[in-house]
Amino acid sequence: MAIPNVLLSMQLSYNQLTRTEKKIADYVQKNAQKVLFMSITELAEECHVADASVHRFCRTIGAKGYQEFKMWLSINMGHEKGEEESEEEDGKEPIFQQVLKSHLEAINETNQLLDKEKVDQAVRMLTEARQIMFFGVGDSKTAAIEANNKFLHVTPKVMCAGDTHLQAMAASMMTEEDLLFVVSYSGSTKDTVEVAQIAKEAGAKVISITRFLKSPLTEFSDCVLICGSKEGPLEGGSMGAKLSQLHIIDILYQCYFKANGKKARENRQKTANAVVNKLY
Secondary structure: OOOOOHHHHHHHOHHHOOHHHHHHHHHHHHOHHHHOOOOHHHHHHHHOOOHHHHHHHHHHHOOOOHHHHHHHHHHHOOOOOOHHHHHHOOOOOOHHHHHHHHHHHHHHHHHHHOOHHHHHHHHHHHHHOOEEEEEEOOOHHHHHHHHHHHHHOOOOOEEEOOOHHHHHHHHHOOOOOEEEEEEOOOOOOHHHHHHHHHHHHOOOEEEEEEOOOOOOOHHHOOEEEEOOOOOOOOOOOOHHHHHHHHHHHHHHHHHHHHHOHHHHHHHHHHHHHHHHHHOO
């Protein structure tokens, strides 16, 4: 299937757009590069419209949703260059130096974006929760699973469901004593947002790790931790994004361990003893 030229489509159908859609089209035409790295909520706020209006605009242009619209826009703007071309970029750096630089930038940016008060709040929520559920969809599920495995070393009150139906079912039975920990780079993945909404309606608290401070997911989050690494529409699941998420998770683990002192040490000794005979 040929990728539509969305910039041209907006121009050709401009007179058929609604007043609200024209506001979005005008902004995209003037700020196409910026839009590639904006959440749907950020674009909606810039245009002074609702998230749903942006979604309808994308459908009017022919895309299934905002993420597909951004992907088409990126391709139209010539950002479809693949990894195999990266060594031809300015600087002529070896590929392993480029990758190292990219990963270090992602972690450094994440570190700069971390708010100590938010980290402390998250650790308190993790400590006080009766049960902690780690959820993620697609590539973000990798970070959610790693978080569950990490915390399982020091506390028995964690679980992770990979299937989105099981996630929704588990979220519906949470209480005000429980905590949902969600990982989502975009903060707009439908299944993830729905699970967060279900958990909030059940009374649970929600912590989210996401790239965007304002997104559909953050509307249902009590504590938002921002990860670094700019990920373009064609780079879904980039290693830089995963590393930035894992960096936050490791910081939370270390802080949780310190905050829970004796009990955390006892549990870590138990879990270590449980698998020591499996390590040779």
